[in-house]
Amino acid sequence: MGELKKVLILGAGYGGIVTAVHLQKQLGLNEADVTLVNNNDYHYLTTQLHEPAAGTLHHDKTRVSIDSLIDSNKIRFVQGHVTAIRPDEQRVSLENREDELEYDYLVIGLGSAPATFGIKGLLEHSMGIRNIDSVRMIRQHIEYMFSRYRNEPEREDYLTVVVGGAGFTGIEFVGELADRIPQLCKEYDIPREKVRLVNIEAAPSALPGFDKELVDYAVSTLEKKGVEFLIGTPIKECHENGVIVGDGEEIKAATVIWTGGVTGNPLVEEAGFEVQRGRVPVDEYLRAPNYDNVFVIGDSSLMFNDEGRPYPPTAQMATQQGQHLARNLVALIRDGQLTPFKFETKGTVASLGKGEAIGIVGKRKLYGWTAAQMKKLIDLRYLFIIGGLPLVLRKGKFF
Amino acid sequence: MGELKKVLILGAGYGGIVTAVHLQKQLGLNEADVTLVNNNDYHYLTTQLHEPAAGTLHHDKTRVSIDSLIDSNKIRFVQGHVTAIRPDEQRVSLENREDELEYDYLVIGLGSAPATFGIKGLLEHSMGIRNIDSVRMIRQHIEYMFSRYRNEPEREDYLTVVVGGAGFTGIEFVGELADRIPQLCKEYDIPREKVRLVNIEAAPSALPGFDKELVDYAVSTLEKKGVEFLIGTPIKECHENGVIVGDGEEIKAATVIWTGGVTGNPLVEEAGFEVQRGRVPVDEYLRAPNYDNVFVIGDSSLMFNDEGRPYPPTAQMATQQGQHLARNLVALIRDGQLTPFKFETKGTVASLGKGEAIGIVGKRKLYGWTAAQMKKLIDLRYLFIIGGLPLVLRKGKFF
Numbered sequence: 001m002g003e004l005k006k007v008l009i010l011g012a013g014y015g016g017i018v019t020a021v022h023l024q025k026q027l028g029l030n031e032a033d034v035t036l037v038n039n040n041d042y043h044y045l046t047t048q049l050h051e052p053a054a055g056t057l058h059h060d061k062t063r064v065s066i067d068s069l070i071d072s073n074k075i076r077f078v079q080g081h082v083t084a085i086r087p088d089e090q091r092v093s094l095e096n097r098e099d100e101l102e103y104d105y106l107v108i109g110l111g112s113a114p115a116t117f118g119i120k121g122l123l124e125h126s127m128g129i130r131n132i133d134s135v136r137m138i139r140q141h142i143e144y145m146f147s148r149y150r151n152e153p154e155r156e157d158y159l160t161v162v163v164g165g166a167g168f169t170g171i172e173f174v175g176e177l178a179d180r181i182p183q184l185c186k187e188y189d190i191p192r193e194k195v196r197l198v199n200i201e202a203a204p205s206a207l208p209g210f211d212k213e214l215v216d217y218a219v220s221t222l223e224k225k226g227v228e229f230l231i232g233t234p235i236k237e238c239h240e241n242g243v244i245v246g247d248g249e250e251i252k253a254a255t256v257i258w259t260g261g262v263t264g265n266p267l268v269e270e271a272g273f274e275v276q277r278g279r280v281p282v283d284e285y286l287r288a289p290n291y292d293n294v295f296v297i298g299d300s301s302l303m304f305n306d307e308g309r310p311y312p313p314t315a316q317m318a319t320q321q322g323q324h325l326a327r328n329l330v331a332l333i334r335d336g337q338l339t340p341f342k343f344e345t346k347g348t349v350a351s352l353g354k355g356e357a358i359g360i361v362g363k364r365k366l367y368g369w370t371a372a373q374m375k376k377l378i379d380l381r382y383l384f385i386i387g388g389l390p391l392v393l394r395k396g397k398f399f
Numbered sequence: 400m401g402e403l404k405k406v407l408i409l410g411a412g413y414g415g416i417v418t419a420v421h422l423q424k425q426l427g428l429n430e431a432d433v434t435l436v437n438n439n440d441y442h443y444l445t446t447q448l449h450e451p452a453a454g455t456l457h458h459d460k461t462r463v464s465i466d467s468l469i470d471s472n473k474i475r476f477v478q479g480h481v482t483a484i485r486p487d488e489q490r491v492s493l494e495n496r497e498d499e500l501e502y503d504y505l506v507i508g509l510g511s512a513p514a515t516f517g518i519k520g521l522l523e524h525s526m527g528i529r530n531i532d533s534v535r536m537i538r539q540h541i542e543y544m545f546s547r548y549r550n551e552p553e554r555e556d557y558l559t560v561v562v563g564g565a566g567f568t569g570i571e572f573v574g575e576l577a578d579r580i581p582q583l584c585k586e587y588d589i590p591r592e593k594v595r596l597v598n599i600e601a602a603p604s605a606l607p608g609f610d611k612e613l614v615d616y617a618v619s620t621l622e623k624k625g626v627e628f629l630i631g632t633p634i635k636e637c638h639e640n641g642v643i644v645g646d647g648e649e650i651k652a653a654t655v656i657w658t659g660g661v662t663g664n665p666l667v668e669e670a671g672f673e674v675q676r677g678r679v680p681v682d683e684y685l686r687a688p689n690y691d692n693v694f695v696i697g698d699s700s701l702m703f704n705d706e707g708r709p710y711p712p713t714a715q716m717a718t719q720q721g722q723h724l725a726r727n728l729v730a731l732i733r734d735g736q737l738t739p740f741k742f743e744t745k746g747t748v749a750s751l752g753k754g755e756a757i758g759i760v761g762k763r764k765l766y767g768w769t770a771a772q773m774k775k776l777i778d779l780r781y782l783f784i785i786g787g788l789p790l791v792l793r794k795g796k797f798f
Contacts, residue, residue: 133550144540147536148537151532
């Protein structure tokens with residue numbers, strides 16, 4: 001028996017943590033040398049971040065300590081920030097660390113970066129629903145602006161929130177925030193009619209590509225909660241006082257949240273991997289082009305469906321990739337056969353705030369309460385996948 | 400019987416609300432035409448505002464709706480902002496109101512304005528513990544800065560709070576905030592040692608004029624909670640990144656709270672009343688010089704003790720003035736005799752945060768838990784004065 005194979009997993013998002021958890025289930029003690037690297041000592045549930053961002057759920061409910069998921073007898077956890085990947089040397093550098101990490105097999109699950117589509121000022125003057133730090137700041141930013149209003153009542157822009165992008169994240173966020181606004185108005189002695197929540201989308205429809213009937217239901221549900229939609233309206237520019245939209249109109253807003261899209265983590269392109277729009281087109285075994293020992297999963301990977309269209313990056317995709325990759329890594333370690341990955345959609349559900357959602361599961365369209373229950377089931381199922389029943393009980397939302 | 404005398408009370412702070420409440424107790428129906436004017440539809444407890452400012456108590460616990468204190472059969476309440484007092488015409492103007500209010504007897508209880516002692520940039524770049532709107536903003540400002548830190552970890556100034564002034568308000572505020580910081584650190588994933596809370600005082604001692612032994616106790620108690628003191632150190636300048644102190648040293652701080660002093664409401668000087676440092680020196684009947692029908696109470700009034708030194712403006716003073724003035728107004732309405740006002744100190748207690756305080760009651764010095772209980776009793780007693788037992792039960796803090 002030779003030296004143990006070194007498996008290095010970068011990132012503990014959906015793809016990375018699922019790979020790690022499944023590896024530790026399937027591997028025996030001392031069967032491989034597995035390391036997981038992550039910025040934080042916790043994993044977070046990106047698909048639920050719209051709730052802590054709006055302030056309707058505490059952020060601790062959307063994160064899980066890695067310690068509670070990883071068995072340190074089987075996987076070494078390193079908290080650190082990846083600064084460079086050198087695939088030809090099979091090495092990875094971390095911030096503030098002299099020594100580099102080596103690998104035989106590398107799993108890149110480093111998530112995404114915001115796609116700004118060249119909109120001027122967007123990165124500087126907007127916030128994103130990206131991670132625990134950013135959503136906690138969004139929650140506090142909105143409250144701070146509300147708290148300032150009565151001290152400077154001429155500043156009505158303090159009470160305007162612009163959300164750029166009406167995809168899943170944008171729609172789910174405005175749904176939550178619309179639910180929160182009445183509480184904020186009470187807390188800060190502000191009349192509801194002073195508050196504006198504007199969702200702006202460049203595409204000709206909200207939730208581009210989704211079933212029209214469901215989209216109409218979503219828009220009308222959210223409009224009833226007080227959300228204003230500007231659809232088919234690109235944001236031209238973002239500055240410190242708000243945004244300028246398609247026809248040159250300025251919307252003054254002290255809070256701008258950008259949910260308009262993501263691209264791959266820039267580290268993958270910097271590492272020299274082939275990319276298309278920032279994401280690595282992986283083969284059926286999730287391998288990067290030209291590197292049989294490098295696997296890319298989650299938001300930095302690019303896969304195409306049978307019609308040759310790219311799959312959108314989702315938690316569902318990353319989770320399935322992680323589960324499959326863990327099996328293939330075990331096969332590699334045991335000199336077995338790799339099996340090809342195929343994405344199987346389990347359906348899509350989007351929350352519209354408390355007790356409201358829309359979705360498609362199989363061929364079935366879901367609305368309202370039923371869809372909201374399905375959304376909860378999906379969230380619970382994911383918790384079960386990574387942490388079993390104890391995690392479901394600890395972090396699950398049951399009502 | 401002639402026309403009813405018009406009594407106009409401006410401001411529902413300690414002085415104004417106590418005057419109003421005692422008038423309504425002592426006057427019969429249709430014995431006088433009494434109007435109370437106030438910015439907000441609530442009275443607030445200024446001496447407790449350091450708690451909602453620090454976020455250790457909800458601001459609703461420190462305000463009482465005027466509606467619940469005033470009997471509308473006896474007193475007309477007008478919510479409005481006083482813009483001018485014209486004592487020669489016996490009229491008062493309100494913002495956004497064509498008609499003016501007339502009076503036979505005027506009570507001015509319009510509170511204070513911050514005294515900046517000419518410190519450059521202070522009004523623009525600091526916040527004050529002044530009213531519900533301002534303390535709610537302070538609470539949110541501090542949290543917002545904490546929430547930003549992990550997104551911009553080079554900005555350590557986000558975690559520094561400078562409090563200018565170590566008088567009663569400053570000391571009570573740093574005591575509360577020191578209690579809150581561990582919670583904030585937990586909420587925002589920040590190591591406690593990154594946070595600085597700096598209390599700066601120009602005078603050679605904290606709590607200038609107070610008993611030295613008690614001051615030493617206060618300072619050492621607060622230092623143990625992590626407060627840094629810069630005593631005998633004037634603030635030279637305040638700018639958007641912090642303050643510059645005595646020797647030119649810059650303290651970078653994203654939050655600056657000024658508690659260094661108050662002066663009278665500028666409206667009294669604008670109205671042509673004689674003032675000394677912004678406050679109206681009143682006679683023994685609390686009357687403004689040259690105007691026998693104008694009474695000034697609370698922070699805009701100036702009174703001297705037997706040694707000829709000015710009394711500091713306190714809630715205790717305003718409350719006693721209000722109680723006395725109500726009796727004198729009843730006397731005027733009934734053509735009776737005015738009695739002279741004399742301030743009787745009931746002692747002074749300053750909170751140092753949870754379960755800790757210092758104080759002098761009579762000749763007795765109080766420390767720690769005993770003083771903290773006394774502080775609670777004083778707050779309860781005041782609630783009893785303005786709203787009786789129901790208010791004590793509704794707003795009182797008993798533990």
